[in-house]
Amino acid sequence: MKKIALITGASSGIGKELARIHASKNGDLILIARRTEELELLKKELEEKHAIKVWIFVKDLTSKNAAKEVYEFTKSNQLEVDYLFNNAGFGGHGFFVDRPIAKDLEMIDLNVSALVELSHLFLQDMKKRKAGKILNTASTAGFLPGPLQATYFATKAFVVSFSEALAHELKPHNIGVTALCPGPVKTEFEKTAGMTGGNLFEKAASAKSTAEKGYRAMEKGKVICISDPVLNILIQYIMPFIPKAIIPGMVQKMQTI
Numbered sequence: 001m002k003k004i005a006l007i008t009g010a011s012s013g014i015g016k017e018l019a020r021i022h023a024s025k026n027g028d029l030i031l032i033a034r035r036t037e038e039l040e041l042l043k044k045e046l047e048e049k050h051a052i053k054v055w056i057f058v059k060d061l062t063s064k065n066a067a068k069e070v071y072e073f074t075k076s077n078q079l080e081v082d083y084l085f086n087n088a089g090f091g092g093h094g095f096f097v098d099r100p101i102a103k104d105l106e107m108i109d110l111n112v113s114a115l116v117e118l119s120h121l122f123l124q125d126m127k128k129r130k131a132g133k134i135l136n137t138a139s140t141a142g143f144l145p146g147p148l149q150a151t152y153f154a155t156k157a158f159v160v161s162f163s164e165a166l167a168h169e170l171k172p173h174n175i176g177v178t179a180l181c182p183g184p185v186k187t188e189f190e191k192t193a194g195m196t197g198g199n200l201f202e203k204a205a206s207a208k209s210t211a212e213k214g215y216r217a218m219e220k221g222k223v224i225c226i227s228d229p230v231l232n233i234l235i236q237y238i239m240p241f242i243p244k245a246i247i248p249g250m251v252q253k254m255q256t257i
Contacts, residue, residue, distance in 0.1 A: 001024060001051070002027055003022075003025075003027045003028070003082040003083060004027065004029070004079055004080060004081055004082050004147055004223065004257075005018050005019075005022045005027055005028075005029055005030070005083035005084075006029045006030040006070075006083070006084050006085065006122070007022075007030070007032065007085040008032045008033070008070075008085065008086055008087050008088035008114070009088030010031035010032055010033050010036070010039065010042065010188060011031075011033035011038035011042065012033075013036045013185070013187030013207045013253040014043060014086070014087055014137055014180075014182075014185065014187060014201075014207045014210055014211050015033070015088070015137075016105060016207070017207045017208045017210070017211035017212075018085050018087065018214070018215060019031060019042060019046060020208075020211075021036065021211055021212060021215045022083070022215070023046040023049070023052050023054075023198070024050060024224055025100050026050065026052060027052065027082075027083075027209065028054065028055075029153075030056075030057065030073075030074060030079060031043065031053065031056045031057070032056075032057050032058075032059055032061070032070055032082065032088070033058065033059075033088070033094060034058065034059070035052075035058070036056075036058045039054065039056040039058060042054075043056050043183065047060045055073075055077060055079065057069075057070060057073045059217070060250075060257040061110055061114040061118075062106050062109040064112050066095050066114065067114055067117035067118045068117075068121070070118065071118070071121040072137075079235075081122050081125070081126075081130070081132075082131070082132060082133070083132070083133045083134075083135070084122045084133070084134045084135070085117065085135045085137075086114075086115040086117065086118060086134065086135070086136045086137065086159075087135075087137040087208065088110055088114065088115075088248075089107075089110055089111040089137060090107060090110060090111070090152075091107070091149055091152035092104065092107060092150060092152060092176065093148055093149060093255070095147075095148065096150040096151060098130035099151075104151040104160070107151055107152060107155060108155060111152070111155035111156070111158075112158050113165070115159065116162065119166070121133075123175070126173070126175050127170075127173050127175065130173050130174045130175075131174055131175070132174075132175045132176075132179070133175065133219075134163075134166070134175070134176070134177045134178070135180060135214055135215070135218045136163045136177070136178070136179050136180065137155040137165065137182075137214070138156045138160045138180060138233045139159075139160040139181055140181050140182065140226060141157075142158075142159060142160035142179075142181060143157070143181070143235050144239075144247060145247060145251060146251055146255070147249075147251055147252035148251075148252055148256065149255060151173075153251075156181075159179060160181065160224070162225070163177050163179035163223065164179070164221065166221055167223040176218065176221045177223065178214070178217050178221075178222055178223060178224075179223065179224050179225065179228065180213070180214035180218075180225050181224060181225060181226045182205060182206065182226075182227045182228060183204075183230075183231045184203075185204050185205050185207055185210050186205065186207060187203040194206065205228060207245065210227050211249045213225060214227065232246040
């Protein structure tokens with residue numbers, strides 16, 4: 001029986017590559033994003049290449065009741081979501097005090113609130129079936145304070161912590177939760193966050209390789225997947241020995257354009 005995956009932020013980057021991976025495994029898809037044309041093109045590509053079924057739902061997840069509308073869309077189409085990929089998110093560069101607060105609140109709405117609400121909605125059904133998987137796109141930023149991206153780093157810290165807690169709570173119900181924690185990835189994030197021209201993304205990983213590592217980690221039941229091997233060593237084995245007082249300065253220097 002085909003597994004149905006719902007992917008937010010599916011029109012580009014990691015989300016698009018997750019869709020391609022799932023389709024290659026003969027899985028059906030529900031694709032969520034704001035851009036109609038990109039979703040239509042991806043739907044056409046995947047249905048023709050893999051003989052699967054793709055549903056699209058165009059929605060800005062920061063809008064009021066968006067998560068409930070996504071859930072109701074699946075119900076109205078009699079779709080049972082086996083895998084939930086909470087991938088949508090964005091960042092923003094600059095000192096917090098100088099940034100428009102509306103943009104940071106929108107970031108929290110998408111990176112945190114939409115993820116939490118979608119998880120809660122779809123977990124009701126997964127719990128009844130005693131089966132399901134959730135892959136949350138977090139970031140290595142979730143393990144650090146982030147001057148020049150204070151709100152973004154904080155949202156990803158939430159996602160990491162939330163995923164770890166859910167994974168523990170849901171073990172008895174046979175539901176897996178994985179947080180994909182990449183470093184810099186070559187996606188639209190760099191442009192959206194206003195970070196083009198800096199050095200941070202010079203050696204960024206590809207969205208495809210990052211998505212592949214996240215998908216494999218989800219299949220294996222891993223809770224945390226730090227997809228960059230160098231950053232994995234840095235975060236797990238080196239950072240604990242660096243005085244916390246100097247870490248914010250190190251991060252700010254890395255993010256200075």
